Amino acid sequence: xxxxxxxxxxxxxxxxxxxxxxxxxxxxxxxxxxxxxxxxxxxxxxxxxxxxxxxxxxxxxxxxxxxxxxxxxxxxxxxxxxxxxxxxxxxxxxxxxxxxxxxxxxxxxxxxxxx
Amino acid sequence: xxxxxxxxxxxxxxxxxxxxxxxxxxxxxxxxxxxxxxxxxxxxxxxxxxxxxxxxxxxxxxxxxxxxxxxxxxxxxxxxxxxxxxxxxxxxxxxxxxxxxxxxxxxxxxxxxxx
Numbered sequence: 134x135x136x137x138x139x140x141x142x143x144x145x146x147x148x149x150x151x152x153x154x155x156x157x158x159x160x161x162x163x164x165x166x167x168x169x170x171x172x173x174x175x176x177x178x179x180x181x182x183x184x185x186x187x188x189x190x191x192x193x194x195x196x197x198x199x200x201x202x203x204x205x206x207x208x209x210x211x212x213x214x215x216x217x218x219x220x221x222x223x224x225x226x227x228x229x230x231x232x233x234x235x236x237x238x239x240x241x242x243x244x245x246x247x248x
Numbered sequence: 249x250x251x252x253x254x255x256x257x258x259x260x261x262x263x264x265x266x267x268x269x270x271x272x273x274x275x276x277x278x279x280x281x282x283x284x285x286x287x288x289x290x291x292x293x294x295x296x297x298x299x300x301x302x303x304x305x306x307x308x309x310x311x312x313x314x315x316x317x318x319x320x321x322x323x324x325x326x327x328x329x330x331x332x333x334x335x336x337x338x339x340x341x342x343x344x345x346x347x348x349x350x351x352x353x354x355x356x357x358x359x360x361x362x363x
Contacts, residue, residue, distance in 0.1 A: 136291070137291060139291075142289075166350060168351075168353075173355075174355065175252075175353050175354060175355050175356075176292075176338060176340075176351075176353035176356070177353070178350060178351060178352070181350055189350065224291070224292065226292075231350075233280055233342045233343060233344055233350065234280055234297075234299040236282075236294050236297065237294075237350070237351065238291070238294075239284070239291040239292035239293070240291045241289060241290050241291045242291065
């Protein structure tokens with residue numbers, strides 16, 4: 134069964150450093166998402182992406198964040214200058230459409246630890 | 249704004265016992281409701297969803313949930329717990345008019361199954 138994959142599974146970085154989290158969505162999906170979960174808190178939506186453009190973004194997704202589809206398979210989340218509060222589990226998801234009823238398929242997550 | 253409350257961050261049941269995981273939502277418009285499960289080191293997997301129609305929804309692995317508008321609830325149940333059901337369960341809500349947030353999640357409930 135097709136699945137969303139994410140690399141790395143765990144990333145440790147120093148505060149102020151740039152990190153890139155990578156995702157490979159399901160191949161025939163056109164809509165991609167990033168969510169994050171700070172330890173002990175809710176899974177929160179960050180951004181959705183379609184046709185090489187951001188479709189929607191939350192208040193969390195500020196100027197330090199960016200997303201990109203650098204090639205036909207990868208979808209990346211870049212955090213320019215990491216802060217301690219960016220430590221979280223980051224989930225990538227993909228779906229066939231942007232319809233609210235459509236299922237989003239999630240990857241296993243990348244645990245980001247900022248020291 | 250929409251929100252989800254999952255009562256109980258940790259639920260423990262005996263093998264063979266009824267599983268009941270509670271989810272209450274807040275939405276000013278008709279909601280679409282989802283239950284996801286996360287097994288260790290895996291992504292969030294859709295268990296079931298309610299969009300329209302029959303309010304009792306059956307999902308994978310013997311789980312079902314009932315949408316009760318009057319109670320703003322979408323509790324997840326399974327008649328007989330199995331050891332393999334031990335996981336984290338997330339309830340999520342969205343709607344046709346959910347603004348910039350495709351999915352709003354609850355905090356999750358960790359289910360333990362005791363032999």
